[in-house]
Amino acid sequence: MSPTPAGYTYDDSSPAASPVGAADPADLRASVLWSEADAAALRRASEIPVPQTDQILDVWYGFVGANPHLVASFAGADGQPDGAYLAAVRPRFGRWIADVCTREYDDAWLAYREEVALRHHTAGKNRTDGVESPAGHVPLRHLIALVVPITMTIRDFLASGGAPTEEVDAMYNAWFKAVTLSVALWARPYNPDLW
Numbered sequence: 001m002s003p004t005p006a007g008y009t010y011d012d013s014s015p016a017a018s019p020v021g022a023a024d025p026a027d028l029r030a031s032v033l034w035s036e037a038d039a040a041a042l043r044r045a046s047e048i049p050v051p052q053t054d055q056i057l058d059v060w061y062g063f064v065g066a067n068p069h070l071v072a073s074f075a076g077a078d079g080q081p082d083g084a085y086l087a088a089v090r091p092r093f094g095r096w097i098a099d100v101c102t103r104e105y106d107d108a109w110l111a112y113r114e115e116v117a118l119r120h121h122t123a124g125k126n127r128t129d130g131v132e133s134p135a136g137h138v139p140l141r142h143l144i145a146l147v148v149p150i151t152m153t154i155r156d157f158l159a160s161g162g163a164p165t166e167e168v169d170a171m172y173n174a175w176f177k178a179v180t181l182s183v184a185l186w187a188r189p190y191n192p193d194l195w
Contacts, residue, residue, distance in 0.1 A: 005091030005092045005094075005095055006088060006091075006129075007088070007092055007128040007129065008091070008092050008095055009112070009115060010095075010099065010103075010108065010112045015108075015111040015112050015114065015115040016111065016114070016115075017107065017110075017111055018107070018110035018111050018113065018114040018185075019114065019188075019192070020110055020113075020114070020185065020188065025105065025110060025181075025185075028181055028184055028185070029105070029181065032177040032180050032181060033177065034177055034181070037170065037174075038170075038173070038174035038177055038178070039105075039174070041167075041170040041171045041173070041174040042100065042101045042102070042171070042174045042175065042178060043101065043102065044163075044167070044171060045101050045158060045171035045174065045175065046098065046101035046102050047161065048157060048158055048160065048161035048163075048171070049097055049101070049154060049157045049158065050097060050098045050101065050102075052157050052160070053094040053097050053098070054094070055157070056094075056097060056153070056154070056157055057090055057093060057094055059153050060093070060149070060150065060153065061086065061090070063149050063153075065081070069142065070142060070146075072135055073125075073133075073135045073137075073138045073139075073142075074086050074089070074133070074135070075133050075134055075135050076131065076132065076133060077132040077133070077134070079134060082131060082133065084129075085129055085131045085133065088128075088129045089129070096116075096182075099112075100175065100178045100179065100182070101175075101178075105181075110185070113182060113185035113186065114185070114188070114189075116182075116186060117185060117186040117187070117188055117189050118189055120137065120138040120143055120186055120189075121137050121138075121189040121190060122136050122137045123189055125137045125138065140187060140190045143183060143186060143187065144183060144187065146183075147176075147179055147180055147183050150179055151172075151175060151176045151179055154172065154175050155168070155172050158171045158172055158175070
């Protein structure tokens with residue numbers, strides 16, 4: 001794995017504890033039909049997409065860059081896409097691929113979900129990379145909608161590992177559930193009273 005990206009704080013003590021109660025993650029896992037088989041499928045999956053992180057990010061960045069309403073979240077002070085900002089986020093986004101597949105869904109995982117949530121919200125957008133962007137947050141509707149391309153585009157990468165179709169299906173379904181869990185937690189700051 002590459003060196004720790006700037007602003008990636010999962011393994012240090014800086015993320016504050018998540019305000020999400022202990023029962024909430026268990027309820028969310030039940031809502032997405034999470035099982036230990038999903039955790040095992042993701043651990044197997046880590047051997048396939050993690051080595052292909054740059055190629056996966058090329059696909060995802062191509063999608064975001066092709067959609068002005070999405071790339072607007074990465075605008076600089078001049079309103080144009082900020083290449084340095086996009087480049088700074090990329091290694092953390094890549095590390096998230098590995099985290100989805102390999103991390104225990106424990107208190108540290110919850111704390112870092114909250115940290116990432118705040119980085120998308122007005123509470124922390126642009127702060128990590130010191131960007132002066134007019135985009136003060138990532139609109140929640142786009143954050144939720146991105147579950148689809150982030151999920152659908154991973155299947156070909158999973159299939160490239162040569163696993164039988166049933167195993168690819170299990171890894172793909174587990175990925176979908178894990179991405180949905182992350183986004184559900186990232187939505188919390190947008191309306192904490194109703195979350």
